[in-house]
Amino acid sequence: MIKELPLISPDKFHDECAVFGVYGHEEAANLTYLGLYALQHRGQEASGIVSGDGDQFFVQKGMGLVADIYNKSVLESLPGYMAIGHNRYSTAGGQDLKNVQPLIVNFAFGNLALAHNGNLINAQVLRHELEAYGAIFQSTSDSEVIIHLIAHSRASTFLARVIDALSQVRGAFSVALMTDNGLIAARDPHGLRPLCIGRLRSSWIVASETCAFDLLDAEYVREIEPGELIVINDQGLESHHPFPQADPAMCVFEYVYFARPDSRIYGANAVYGIRKALGRQLAQESWVPADIVIPVPDSGVPAALGYAEGGGIRFETGLIRNHYVGRTFIEPEQSIRHFGVKVKLNAVPEVLADKRVVVVDDSLVRGTTSRKIVKMIRQAGAKEVHVRISSPPIISPCFYGIDTPTKKELIASSHSIEEIRKYITADSLAYLSLEGMLKSAPGSPTQYCNACFTEKYPISFTRAEELQLGLFEPSA
Amino acid sequence: MIKELPLISPDKFHDECAVFGVYGHEEAANLTYLGLYALQHRGQEASGIVSGDGDQFFVQKGMGLVADIYNKSVLESLPGYMAIGHNRYSTAGGQDLKNVQPLIVNFAFGNLALAHNGNLINAQVLRHELEAYGAIFQSTSDSEVIIHLIAHSRASTFLARVIDALSQVRGAFSVALMTDNGLIAARDPHGLRPLCIGRLRSSWIVASETCAFDLLDAEYVREIEPGELIVINDQGLESHHPFPQADPAMCVFEYVYFARPDSRIYGANAVYGIRKALGRQLAQESWVPADIVIPVPDSGVPAALGYAEGGGIRFETGLIRNHYVGRTFIEPEQSIRHFGVKVKLNAVPEVLADKRVVVVDDSLVRGTTSRKIVKMIRQAGAKEVHVRISSPPIISPCFYGIDTPTKKELIASSHSIEEIRKYITADSLAYLSLEGMLKSAPGSPTQYCNACFTEKYPISFTRAEELQLGLFEPSA
Amino acid sequence: MIKELPLISPDKFHDECAVFGVYGHEEAANLTYLGLYALQHRGQEASGIVSGDGDQFFVQKGMGLVADIYNKSVLESLPGYMAIGHNRYSTAGGQDLKNVQPLIVNFAFGNLALAHNGNLINAQVLRHELEAYGAIFQSTSDSEVIIHLIAHSRASTFLARVIDALSQVRGAFSVALMTDNGLIAARDPHGLRPLCIGRLRSSWIVASETCAFDLLDAEYVREIEPGELIVINDQGLESHHPFPQADPAMCVFEYVYFARPDSRIYGANAVYGIRKALGRQLAQESWVPADIVIPVPDSGVPAALGYAEGGGIRFETGLIRNHYVGRTFIEPEQSIRHFGVKVKLNAVPEVLADKRVVVVDDSLVRGTTSRKIVKMIRQAGAKEVHVRISSPPIISPCFYGIDTPTKKELIASSHSIEEIRKYITADSLAYLSLEGMLKSAPGSPTQYCNACFTEKYPISFTRAEELQLGLFEPSA
Amino acid sequence: MIKELPLISPDKFHDECAVFGVYGHEEAANLTYLGLYALQHRGQEASGIVSGDGDQFFVQKGMGLVADIYNKSVLESLPGYMAIGHNRYSTAGGQDLKNVQPLIVNFAFGNLALAHNGNLINAQVLRHELEAYGAIFQSTSDSEVIIHLIAHSRASTFLARVIDALSQVRGAFSVALMTDNGLIAARDPHGLRPLCIGRLRSSWIVASETCAFDLLDAEYVREIEPGELIVINDQGLESHHPFPQADPAMCVFEYVYFARPDSRIYGANAVYGIRKALGRQLAQESWVPADIVIPVPDSGVPAALGYAEGGGIRFETGLIRNHYVGRTFIEPEQSIRHFGVKVKLNAVPEVLADKRVVVVDDSLVRGTTSRKIVKMIRQAGAKEVHVRISSPPIISPCFYGIDTPTKKELIASSHSIEEIRKYITADSLAYLSLEGMLKSAPGSPTQYCNACFTEKYPISFTRAEELQLGLFEPSA
Ligand SMILES: Nc1ncnc2c1ncn2[C@@H]1O[C@H](COP(=O)(O)OP(=O)(O)O)[C@@H](O)[C@H]1O
Ligand SMILES: Nc1ncnc2c1ncn2[C@@H]1O[C@H](COP(=O)(O)OP(=O)(O)O)[C@@H](O)[C@H]1O
Ligand SMILES: Nc1ncnc2c1ncn2[C@@H]1O[C@H](COP(=O)(O)OP(=O)(O)O)[C@@H](O)[C@H]1O
Ligand SMILES: Nc1ncnc2c1ncn2[C@@H]1O[C@H](COP(=O)(O)OP(=O)(O)O)[C@@H](O)[C@H]1O
Ligand code: SF4
Ligand code: SF4
Ligand code: SF4
Ligand code: SF4
Ligand SMILES: [Mg+2]
Ligand SMILES: [Mg+2]
Ligand SMILES: [Mg+2]
Ligand SMILES: [Mg+2]
Incomplete structure (x- = not known):
């Protein structure tokens, strides 16, 4: 007998996603492809790129590695001067393209694409509320909640709707959004996952780790701060701090294992060192x-x-x-x-x-x-x-x-x-x-999340969330 | 513009092939698959396995990496208690399955499969002679010459025909042949390329490097000697030295770069050390x-x-x-x-x-x-x-x-x-x-080929061969 | 030069869809596959089947012909005792699986799948209204409006919500819906497109034409009446007439060309005769x-x-x-x-x-x-x-x-x-x-739509709809 | 349970092959594609085209229907001013590209491609003889015998070798051969299978049936006569009658069922009439x-x-x-x-x-x-x-x-x-x-083969052939 053996190390924690975005470059999708290639270690199951030219969105998604998904013809079908991309390491379902990000929707007021690294602990609760209002979810991804919150927001401007939506979610988010006008990127108030800003001549870039900048020969500018939201469009880059302040709780495990050793994160701290x-x-x-x-x-x-x-x-x-180790391995019986x-x-x-x-x-x-x-x-x-x-x-x-x-x-x-x-x-x-x-x-020990080593979670759970997250297992 | 960039290092020499064979195991093809997986570094462009059950041959070939070619259903279509396999690093043509080894033919007297690591310097000369006798070549591979020499040999037994054929070729060969009765493996008189013998309980194995044995938990027995030919069948393993003696000239570059660092070659010499x-x-x-x-x-x-x-x-x-570096890379213009x-x-x-x-x-x-x-x-x-x-x-x-x-x-x-x-x-x-x-x-310096560093080729060329091999470029 | 020539006759009207559903058969998806095969002439671009086992929905969709999409493994991945299916002849976009029906959603109150034959003339108007309420559309299909109307309905039971939704749409619909409990099928008050009921031993079937029953050796029971809605579940089949009465206006062109000659439609009238x-x-x-x-x-x-x-x-x-005429033909220059x-x-x-x-x-x-x-x-x-x-x-x-x-x-x-x-x-x-x-x-001439021959449309248009449907072209 | 049902009518005789060739047209491969499309009814399992530009041969083969195998990029990879093509209806093996014609070989004296409609009754006998001389067969097709006979012929010119080879085979052959210089087409002395000559402006065409000419708007010139061999090259068309005369025995079943009703065969006799x-x-x-x-x-x-x-x-x-009946049909259990x-x-x-x-x-x-x-x-x-x-x-x-x-x-x-x-x-x-x-x-009744109706075979069998062909079943 022969069986398939997954080779993604079962004895490691795994980062679930990489996020990348670029604005103001005529080869936006190409740059995004390169960025996702450099960020492959943060997600190997699926990848997607959405590009935009101000009028229209173009999208390509696939299961597998960046190098296999994006060939010449795929990349040439992604015109435009802005793009966001996402790599995914999936836990369950897996083979379903519906869960592959960036998620894209067409609202009454235009196109929207979303790439999210992190996890929202109140996603289920919000989803039930939204569904009661008639929202129809297409995926099982927690990230889709953000999109429906934006669609149902009564705020008048698009930016206000995004802020409204992100203010309602609790948990970790390093997100890049693309609209017909430009990009929005934001990091949750605790700054749980990294997200940094780079520059390639006149173009702005956001990426989960700096190794993406190195491959592009782009310059590292700075980390997006915990709780910061930036808007990038033809007016340049604009910074907001719209969320209530919170204590920083950046994932210390990124230093230990997740990040590439040649990256700098959380303010230019070199992982290798x-x-x-x-x-x-x-x-x-x-x-x-x-x-x-x-x-x-x-x-x-x-x-x-x-x-x-x-x-x-x-x-x-x-x-x-x-x-030559791939994602899976055929294991013969003997x-x-x-x-x-x-x-x-x-x-x-x-x-x-x-x-x-x-x-x-x-x-x-x-x-x-x-x-x-x-x-x-x-x-x-x-x-x-x-x-x-x-x-x-x-x-x-x-x-x-x-x-x-x-x-x-x-x-x-x-x-x-x-x-x-x-x-x-x-x-x-x-x-x-x-x-x-x-x-x-580097820096103060209190600024890091270390919950997996200490059980001291920086974001408290409601009882419903605890049950949902399986924190307390049913007494048998 | 976007172009494809090959990522097989253009600034290295590359081994052209891996050879593997096993006799006497009910999962012969599975073992061959594992062996080829471990020998992937000796050839990444194509791979093939032929298995046999004494009556029939079963074959599977494909372009690409071992892990991608052999899935569950491919392996299950390869029954039998013996098998040989081959990985190929191709120079030219490439996309042509006809050149993928093992080569298989059906003679009047049965099936034959051949896997060859090395290069025959008199292949063109022999090919022309054979064609004049009506031989029809299917591939552009020099290895096919060996098969036609066997078919045209007038020797009476199959073994005698193989020896007859291998006595006519000059150059490097570490070969594994499979017939309906068993395996034959041989190394050219100079022993230019490695080939070693292993044992897994009652099964015999031959492989280019010992790292293939490690993955199988097989035991390393010994190197096949330069000029030695072994026959493996239900009578066990039998050793012959049918070729005229020659000075050993084992490739020293295997130590420097080709072999895996965890392999032992040329008589248990650890490459890493x-x-x-x-x-x-x-x-x-x-x-x-x-x-x-x-x-x-x-x-x-x-x-x-x-x-x-x-x-x-x-x-x-x-x-x-x-x-995550693959064989090729899409390179955008910028x-x-x-x-x-x-x-x-x-x-x-x-x-x-x-x-x-x-x-x-x-x-x-x-x-x-x-x-x-x-x-x-x-x-x-x-x-x-x-x-x-x-x-x-x-x-x-x-x-x-x-x-x-x-x-x-x-x-x-x-x-x-x-x-x-x-x-x-x-x-x-x-x-x-x-x-x-x-x-x-290790050992005497004279037993190694070092021609690429010294231009002292251990096998002399005829003028025709020199021209053919491009040794002397036309004066412009 | 070589170009691709579409071979779907450009000089004919074309039916846009086939609908099929079955309840109460352990091979529900297999029957649906057969039914869609028999209804292939009503849509050749894409096809989908959703099956259900009371707990879960299973779905398979693809571009192309029924016989090519559903192979052994595809069909075996569709368990359950009920299923609906759809063939599509697409006008535009085409290559997009998102528009392939059945559409499937997961509401707060369970799963829903929809297969629709017909066209809704107020779809755009309704879509804009729904989007203003935060609805996010996934496709460009008019049929998706029905689903959002159901999701946004304030009616208390699921059946009431469906009736609420179908009461708001104007135009042609022969629909089959599947929920976790059973099927619902309905025909618009004018009965523009056919939809009939069949029976295979204890299972109920709905299909666009009776030729689907013939292939299954199922019995033809009767046409669903214009304005009738039927509910099929473990209680059997239940008939409703929830919509305001309207004059029948069954498409006469089905007799002329669309239907298969071996079908009976609109009350057992044989098309061939x-x-x-x-x-x-x-x-x-x-x-x-x-x-x-x-x-x-x-x-x-x-x-x-x-x-x-x-x-x-x-x-x-x-x-x-x-x-051997397929969907397309490669046409060389000469x-x-x-x-x-x-x-x-x-x-x-x-x-x-x-x-x-x-x-x-x-x-x-x-x-x-x-x-x-x-x-x-x-x-x-x-x-x-x-x-x-x-x-x-x-x-x-x-x-x-x-x-x-x-x-x-x-x-x-x-x-x-x-x-x-x-x-x-x-x-x-x-x-x-x-x-x-x-x-x-057969029967009274007034019961048929003949608008394409007479311009007498059985459903009046609002000015907005006229513009949208391109009825009045802009004066140039 | 689900199984695959072949839909090629099991209750009919089936023609095994179509042959097509063209010389002197800059779109030779395109014309061949069209010809094979029109001749699809003579073979639906596999198809191949070989084109030539005088220097090189280009080849494309595939399993399935003509319309599916030859897309834009496949056709564009077949340059040259001459081409031959073949459709195959296979009996056994099937999935093996090696048996797909045209067969191609590279001799010492150049390239050769062969497309054969018919069956050679002494193929096995000849194969054994050739193998004894060292010939290595690549396929199980009887047609390959012709190629080895040509390679082993001692005749001095290429044409003489072809005649030598065709003189040794017994049975039915309507063949088209392509060399670096032009085409050769021939029909066995009995003329068992049809083969006709057409003309498109300055280009010569050969095809199994005239319906191939109609699609090309080519003119029908005449049937190749039983026992005739024609040579087409830059000197024009040259006719030979190199084989010993034999009584004509043209297959009468072509009239009954094999040929397309819109074809004319055996000298302009309209099948439909x-x-x-x-x-x-x-x-x-x-x-x-x-x-x-x-x-x-x-x-x-x-x-x-x-x-x-x-x-x-x-x-x-x-x-x-x-x-929409294809080659196979998935048949569910019920x-x-x-x-x-x-x-x-x-x-x-x-x-x-x-x-x-x-x-x-x-x-x-x-x-x-x-x-x-x-x-x-x-x-x-x-x-x-x-x-x-x-x-x-x-x-x-x-x-x-x-x-x-x-x-x-x-x-x-x-x-x-x-x-x-x-x-x-x-x-x-x-x-x-x-x-x-x-x-x-039309014409004399004696000029037709009617062996399947009468058991009077126009070509006698040796005892060995009778056994091989299974004419006499072993008494049990
Ligand atoms: N592209 C890369 N190049 C170099 N190092 C990488 C790359 N991607 C990931 N890494 C680092 O490799 C580590 C994971 O590799 P490894 O130890 O080989 O596998 P495992 O996940 O089984 O531990 C991570 O620490 C990560 O930072
Ligand atoms: N599977 C393997 N595991 C470890 N080392 C390998 C493996 N395959 C090849 N090698 C060794 O790696 C070297 C080639 O790797 P590397 O230096 O990374 O690439 P390059 O071919 O560009 O030099 C060779 O020396 C070879 O011995
Ligand atoms: N599977 C079928 N078997 C027989 N007739 C069919 C089938 N499908 C469609 N038809 C009938 O064939 C007609 C369309 O075929 P045809 O005239 O050959 O092509 P076109 O669409 O170009 O007119 C329709 O009238 C339809 O009723
Ligand atoms: N492309 C074609 N167009 C029209 N008739 C064809 C075509 N191909 C084959 N035929 C004719 O159709 C007949 C086979 O078709 P049919 O009777 O439908 O199937 P079966 O092979 O089951 O008898 C043959 O007589 C052949 O001459
Ligand atoms: S340190 Fe915090 S964020 Fe990082 S892996 Fe542990 S629990 Fe998760
Ligand atoms: S040492 Fe000899 S065999 Fe080895 S790479 Fe150099 S020339 Fe070739
Ligand atoms: S008769 Fe009416 S429904 Fe039928 S095609 Fe004409 S306009 Fe459409
Ligand atoms: S008539 Fe002769 S050639 Fe034709 S099918 Fe019958 S036996 Fe064969
Ligand atoms: Mg590790
Ligand atoms: Mg190196
Ligand atoms: Mg018609
Ligand atoms: Mg018939």
């Missing part, structure tokens, strides 16, 4: 005598380098990452148990044999992959295997736009570190401390 | 004061680690390799000149700014990519950029199964090292010496 | 001495047979209809002017040479095809060509669900019969009289 | 009192018209042929027994009820379809059903390029007419007599 700092701090907190430090590639590389430097232990690449991870990673016995090995990864979610990696390293001859994780134990799901398992599946939510160590069969296991992580992140 | 040794030797030969050593990822990593260790300079990852390399690699300014940087790569072919990399590193703020190459200057093409540019396009064939340094805009440039390279490779 | 009667009447009104009567196959066959019998002239098939019609029809010189020929067709819209046919017949050697049309001159467009050219393009709207005769180069031309046509149709 | 004559003769031989004569459409139409005229009985169309035929044909009760019906078809092979048709007519209310077949009973298979069932499956090979009548449940059944058929065909 922070990751190395996490590793150095980890070495300080939980040094262990060893012959070599190896990363779980690629995400573990900067922290492993930091650990090696900080700990004075030799850095090696004892696991080789296969270049395969061994550890197949999944073998397809992605292979051990190098010459490096590992007879060594005391420290293996560094960024995070540990279910523990299943780590267990396989430890076994693979040991099978390659390692004498000792010490696992070091450059973030604290994850004990609670994220409700702000990250695809996470349920609380029950998070191994650290119900097991001690010693129990986890036994499960993954390591000789020792250490996580970075919460304080250690926050110390390595 | 040899690459690090090349880097250490390079540091010894051409050390330069610097703040950091960075690799051109991923192929440059082991040598860079070796250089860093040997040179006592800090290792960093100042270039980030994009995970793009900057260095687009190609930017899609694959991005610099990390935090690592590079104000640093004296040694950047290590495995080889340098045309120089175009290195030039772009140096500029990218400098643009990220590096104070000095010193390029170190862990192999000698390439001055001549390969005719033994490697896709190489013409002599003219090899920058080192007509430029001094100083001229190349200027072209790539580096502050300094050094290659590893020939002696240094051969010293880092 | 009526078409022959039209031909017999035509012979009586405009007999001409001739050697043979030939049809424009296939639609002209019954009337030609009637004419031949009535006129005592020998029937022959002098034009052969190609079996082709002659009359290419389009040649691909569909070829003349048989043996039949036509030296003959006085009466050629009978059902209707004449633009005259372009008739002109080509006359020339083709003459080229094959005919001495005289007399064209006879088994319906009156078409002088005005249809606004009730038929795809028609603008008034200007209707040759008879601005040309005398003699002028048309000259244009089509016939020796004589005669149309059936209005009285002749109505006499051949 | 002959079919009517067959029907008139049938009325004379086996008149029966009846109210109406109906055809099994479309192939039965001309004979039915002839029968009605000759018999003085009214012609009606009591069976309606569905316009379907009734007679599903297959219902998808293609529907009865019109208004025509048939209470009538004594004569139903005319061209031929009767297995009887299964006729049985269903009789039942369908009776179910529609007919009082009596009299079946009349416009050809004699088929008692033996065809070995000359027609797809026929085995002898055992031919109902008339082992059943009396009365037994067949009972099986098909008709009130009476009559076939046309052999003499009646031959009398209706």
